[in-house]
Amino acid sequence: MRPARALRGGLLLLAVVLMLFPAVWMLITSLKDIQDVYAATVFDFTPTLDNYRDVFVSTSAAGGASDLVTNFSNSVIITALATLLATLIGVPAAWGFSRFDLKGAKDQLFFILSTRFMPPVVVVIPLFVMYRWAGLYDTRTGLVLLYTAFNLPFTIWMMKGFVDEIPGEYEDALMMDGYSRLQAFRQGSLPLLVPGILATAVFSMIFTWNEFTFAVFLTGSTARTVPPAIAGLLGGQSTPWGLVAAAAMVFALPVLAFGFLVRKHLVAGMTFGAVRR
Amino acid sequence: MAGIHIEGLRKQFPDGTVAVEHLDLEIADGELFVLLGPSGCGKTTTLRCIAGLEHQTSGDIRIGDQLVNGRRAGERDIAMVFQFYALYPHLSARDNIAFPLRAQSVAASEVERRVAASAEMLKITDLLDRKPSRLSGGEQQRIALARALVRAPQAFLMDEPLTNLDAELRIDMRTEIKHLQAELGTTMVYVTHDQVEAMSLGDRIGIVNNGRLEQVGAPLDVYRNPATLFAAGFIGTPPMNLFDVRVDGQALVGPAGLRLPRPAAATGTGLVAGVRAEWLGLVGPDDDGAPGQVVATESLGDETIYVVDVEGELLSVREPPTAPWRDGDAVTVHHHARFEPRVYDSESGRALGTEPPEDPAEASTPDATDRSVSTDPAHSGADAGTP
DSSP states (O other): OHHHHHHHHHHHHHHHHHHHHHHHHHHHHHTSOHHHHHSSOSSOSOOOOHHHHHHHBOOSTTOSBOHHHHHHHHHHHHHHHHHHHHHHHHHHHHHHHHHSOOTTHHHHHHHHHHTTTSOHHHHHHHHHHHHHHHTOTTOHHHHHHHHHHHHHHHHHHHHHHHHHHSOTHHHHHHHHTTOOHHHHIIIIIHHHHHHHHHHHHHHHHHHHHHOOHHHHHHOOSSSOOHHHHHHHHSSSSSOOHHHHHHHHHHHHHHHHHHHHHTHHHHHHHHTGGGOOO | OOOEEEEEEEEEOTTSOEEEEEEEEEEOTTOEEEEEOOTTSSHHHHHHHHHTSSOOSEEEEEETTEEOTTOOGGGSOEEEEOSSOOOOTTSOHHHHHHHHHHHTTOOHHHHHHHHHHHHHHTTOGGGTTSOGGGSOHHHHHHHHHHHHHTTOOSEEEEESTTTTSOHHHHHHHHHHHHHHHHHHTOEEEEEESOHHHHHHHOSEEEEEETTEEEEEEOHHHHHHSOSBHHHHHHSTTTTOEEEEEEEETTEEEOGGGOEEEOOTTOOSSSEEEEEOGGGEEEEOTTSSSEEEEEEEEEEOSSOEEEEEEETTEEEEEEEOTTOOOOTTOEEEEEEOTTSOOEEEETTTOBBSSOOOOOOHHHHTOOOHHHHTTTOOHHHHSOOOOOO
16 A cells, blocks of 8 residues: 555656646746846745836836736736627527527537637638728727637537526426516526536636737737737847746736636536536 | 317427427316327427417417417416426525516515415425425425416416326325316316326326327227227237237137137228237137237236237237236137227228217317407417527
8 A cells, every 4th residue: 555655646746746847937937037047056046026026117217017017908808808798699699509499500500610620820811911901900809809709609619518408497487487588598597507607708718818829910019918928028139038937927827816716617617518407 | 277279280390390290189178188199299399389488380279268379478377387397496495486476476465375375285385495405306396386386377287297206206296186186177288208197197188199199088088999009009008919910701810810809890901900908818728719828927916917929929918816827838818709809900000990989178169259259460370480
């Protein structure tokens, strides 16, 4: 028994080290000044929060908020709106696909899914041309529209699974009691769908928050979100690794915190077919 | 309270599936009518059309003298009990029962009085403060029943309400539902795939297959005189023995020379005889009849069902528990002369010469002048069928 336990502990430790190493490395780097970043030691340095200050405060002589602050507010606004819109449109759509016998429902669902088959980088050039023409280039609206469209298939498919799990009899019973179809949905199924909606919204949120390809091609300086902005810090004369790491830490934190808070729902969401009524 | 009248009902779903081909039905006021059929036969769709949860492609549905085509479920004044009880999980039993009354803005004191009365009737008074998750399946179904009857509706619709209960409880609840319906005198349409349930509950049974009514009749009538091969094979435990026969003078001859009396209408070829297990008897191997071998015995206590292989045809024979036969015994099957077999045309599957007896309720079909009463023109057209 003992050697087996030791082995298991060792393997677990190895897994933890391997998985956490990049995050820890990033954290450490974010606390170093530029000399320490290039120094040959890993742990031997004086921690500094200067990098974190630089994330928020401009280093130029005039001071004020840094560009990254704009990027962060873009990311927050775009992610919130795209997730909200995808949920508001996708949940009723999923309910419709689940509850009603629609002509060619399977084909429609497949079509909806098929819009996600294409890798973003394939469509980004035509999208760029269209966005330039439509005046959506480098606007938050443009990215919100695009991310909503990209989140919808996922939202519809995942939510359909959740709605399928909830017996239609709840709504039938409400309709027998005099409620309309939509009232029955709101009173009967919607309260039971909340965990599923949360799980789905978190997935949408994470996708939108992390999206890079569209953001880098379809934004300039105004609507740029954080991922391409951080990438933009690289290169040039010298790369401010400490700042990159600090910005990445700040960027990762909301998703980590949110994911941690709703982790139960996330697991339920990922196993949606297997959840018992 | 009201009867339910269905005329030319047809339901086709947008994906092209026809759930109900064509269905005419008269359910009398105060009747307990059972729609019986295998799954997917259209019985539940018919019920949902009556409820207003589905809208028929064509045909008319009347509840009492009201044409209800196109009316919303909530406007039909009927209550439905579901297989999955559909109790609101966040409400106590009391609030669940009160829900339909509150939805109709009934005064609080009246709600309280009627909830108490329904709870009394279903003997669930001491469960009223519990949430559905803390109730057993049988208790949940009682709450669902109480919720249906608290409204004092025109009719009850029951969609396989006992299917999810275990066998013992199912029999109790069956008795109780029958008793309740008789006491209230409210029309009830009860959908089930369980023929025992249908036989024991129904004032009349309608057997549905492939979206059509195969036969409508009182339980014993349906049992004795199945109108079609399907009905013969569906009703009864064991179902009717069905085997090919040929005419030989005043007799019909089945496998291994099994002789049956010939009903007058049985002529020509392509005949299938329908014989109940209790119409057959077993005697020793040297007696007159069709020789066979016992291949299975089901001892049910008060009787024993023998399955006998007669020239490759498996016949069920009902015998008293004192019968001496065992698996493997050579026996002779004979037909009790006092029973006349049913004879079916193997092509059409319909019984020969014995048209289904005239239905008492059918005779009271409202005539054409009745139909014009309170017909809202906006609702009289057939619904397009889209939800």
